[in-house]
Amino acid sequence: MELLDFLYDERMQCFSLMFKMPVKDYLSFVDETYQNRGGIQNQRGPLKTASAKIIRERMVKDVEKGAVLPPIVIGVLTDEEYLSNHQFSNSQIIELIEKVDKDRVSIIDGMQRTTALLEAKDHLENRFVRIDVWLANKIQALTYRMLVLNTGQIPWDLRRQVEVVYEPLITEIESIITKDYPQVSEYFNIIKKDDNARRKTPGEYHASDTVEMYLAFSLKTEKVAMRNILAEEFSKLDMMQAMLNQEFVSIFVNVFSLLARLDIAMGEHKNIGPESLKDGKDLFKSVAAKVGFMAAAAQKIFGIAGRDLSVERQVKSHKIVIDKVNNLINYISDKENQDKLNNFFDFEILAQRLEDLPKGSKIGDKQRELYLSSFKVLFSEDFDLDEPNPSLGPLWRGN
Numbered sequence: 283m284e285l286l287d288f289l290y291d292e293r294m295q296c297f298s299l300m301f302k303m304p305v306k307d308y309l310s311f312v313d314e315t316y317q318n319r320g321g322i323q324n325q326r327g328p329l330k331t332a333s334a335k336i337i338r339e340r341m342v343k344d345v346e347k348g349a350v351l352p353p354i355v356i357g358v359l360t361d362e363e364y365l366s367n368h369q370f371s372n373s374q375i376i377e378l379i380e381k382v383d384k385d386r387v388s389i390i391d392g393m394q395r396t397t398a399l400l401e402a403k404d405h406l407e408n409r410f411v412r413i414d415v416w417l418a419n420k421i422q423a424l425t426y427r428m429l430v431l432n433t434g435q436i437p438w439d440l441r442r443q444v445e446v447v448y449e450p451l452i453t454e455i456e457s458i459i460t461k462d463y464p465q466v467s468e469y470f471n472i473i474k475k476d477d478n479a480r481r482k483t484p485g486e487y488h489a490s491d492t493v494e495m496y497l498a499f500s501l502k503t504e505k506v507a508m509r510n511i512l513a514e515e516f517s518k519l520d521m522m523q524a525m526l527n528q529e530f531v532s533i534f535v536n537v538f539s540l541l542a543r544l545d546i547a548m549g550e551h552k553n554i555g556p557e558s559l560k561d562g563k564d565l566f567k568s569v570a571a572k573v574g575f576m577a578a579a580a581q582k583i584f585g586i587a588g589r590d591l592s593v594e595r596q597v598k599s600h601k602i603v604i605d606k607v608n609n610l611i612n613y614i615s616d617k618e619n620q621d622k623l624n625n626f627f628d629f630e631i632l633a634q635r636l637e638d639l640p641k642g643s644k645i646g647d648k649q650r651e652l653y654l655s656s657f658k659v660l661f662s663e664d665f666d667l668d669e670p671n672p673s674l675g676p677l678w679r680g681n
Contacts, residue, residue, distance in 0.1 A: 283301055283303040283307060285301055285372045285375055285376055286301065286302055287299075294427070296416055296427075297418075298414060298415070298416055298417075299375060299379070299416075300412060300413075301376075301415060303410065303411065305399055305403065305406040305407075305409045306403065306406070308354075308411050309396075309400060309403060312396060314384045338398055338401075341395070342398045345406065345409075346405045351399075351412075353392075353411075353412040354389070355427070356388070356415045357388040357416050357418065357424035357427065358379065359386040359419065359420075359421065360378065379415060379417075386453075390427060399411065421451045421454050421531065422530060422531060425451070452489055455472070455538065458531075459538075459539060463535075463539045463542075465543065466542045466543055469546050470486075470542055471486045472487055474489050483563065484542075484562075485542050485546050485549075487542075494506055494572075495538065495572050495573055495576045496576075498573045498576045498577045499576045499579070500534075501577075501580075502581050502584055502586060502587045503577055504573050504574050504651060504653070504654040506573060533583065533600065536604075537579045537580075537583075538576075540579075540603070540604065540607040540608075541566065541576070541607075543607070544566075544607055547562075548563065548566075549563035554623060554624050554627050554629060555627060555629025555630060555633065556629060556630055559632060568653075570652075571653045573653070574649075574650050574651075574656065575657045577650075577654050577657075578657035578661055579603050582602065582603055583600045583603060606661050613626075613667050622671075626673050626674060627674055628673045628675040628678060631675050631678040631679065632656075632674075635652055636649065639652065655680035656677040658680075660677055
C-alpha cells in the first residue's frame with residue numbers, strides 16, 4: 283500500500299487519502315470487511331440488469347487488457363484523536379488504515395468496479411488500483427460524501443449507496459441509545475437482515491425500517507420511496523443540509539428514542555382494538571406509522587421540506603416534540619387511566635381510516651400520508667391531554 287496524497291476537508295472535518303495498492307491486497311481488505319459484516323456482499327450484490335451485466339463484462343475485459351479504473355471510494359470511521367492530529371506521517375496513516383476494524387469500513391462508491399476486479403482477479407496478479415479513503419469520526423461526513431458523489435444519478439443507485447453506508451450509522455444509533463437512553467436500551471434492538479427475524483416485541487426495529495426513518499427525518503417528508511422522491515435534486519440537497527448539522531444524528535436518535543418509549547409504553551396494553559390493531563404494540567409494527575412519526579417530528583423541529591427554521595426555533599420546537607410525547611407516555615402509564623385506555627386509543631377509528639384508503643399500488647404512500655397528518659396533530663398546540671375525556675381520535679382523523 284502506498285499513500286499518494288492526502289487533503290483535509292475543513293467543511294466536513296475529515297481526510298481524503300489517496301492510496302495505490304495491489305488489486306489482491308484491496309480485494310483481501312474488502313473481503314475481510316464483508317466477513318466482519320456477516321456477508322454484506324449478499325445483501326445488495328452486483329446489479330443484475332441486462333445493461334449492468336453488459337457494462338460489467340466490458341469492464342472486466344478492459345481491466346484484463348490493462349485499463350485503469352477510476353479510484354474506488356472507501357469510508358472509514360475512526361476515533362477523533364486521529365483527526366485532531368494533522369501532522370502524522372505517511373507510515374502512521376498506512377498503519378491506521380491497515381489496522382482499522384473492518385466493521386467501520388464502507389464502500390461509498392465502487393461496488394461494480396469491485397465486482398469487476400473480483401471477476402478478473404486471476405488475471406490481475408501484478409496490477410494496482412487506486413483507493414480514495416475518506417477518514418472521518420462522524421457518519422454524517424461519509425453520508426454527505428456519498429450524496430455528493432451520487433448527485434444526478436438514478437434513485438436506485440442512491441438507495442444502494444445508503445444501504446452500504448447504513449451499517450456504521452446503525453452502529454452509532456445503537457451506541458447512543460445504549461449510552462444515553464437507559465430507559466430504552468433494555469428493550470431496544472435493531473434487527474439486521476441476516477438475523478432473519480421478525481419484530482416480536484415493542485422496541486425492536488428492522489435495520490431497513492431504521493434507514494427509512496432516518497431518510498424521512500433527513501428529508502422531512504413521509505415520501506421516501508427511492509424510485510421517485512430521491513430522484514429530485516432538492517431532496518438530496520435537503521438531506522445534505524441535514525448532514526452538515528453536526529447535531530443532526532443526536533437529534534434523530536433523541537426522536538427515535540421518543541418513538542421507542544411510546545412504542546414500549548403502548549406495548550403494555552393488549553386487546554384494546556380491532557383485529558388489525560389488537561394490541562398497543564401493533565401501531566409501530568407498521569413502517570408507515572414509524573415513517574409518519576419521524577417525518578412529522580422533523581417538520582415540527584426543522585420546518586417543512588425546502589425551508590429551515592432558525593436554530594432558536596428548532597430548539598424550541600424540539601422541546602415541544604419531547605414534551606408532547608412525554609405527556610402521552612405519562613397518560614398511558616398512569617394507573618388511574620387504565621380503565622379509560624380502550625376508548626382513549628380509539629384504534630377502531632384508525633383501523634377504519636386505514637381500511638377506507640383507496641387500494642392499489644399507492645396504498646403505502648396513502649398510509650404514510652395518514653400517519654403524517656396524525657402525528658402532526660400530536661405535535662400541534664391544539665392537542666391537549668388535559669381536556670375532559672381525551673382520546674387519540676383527533677390524531678387518527680387528522681384534526
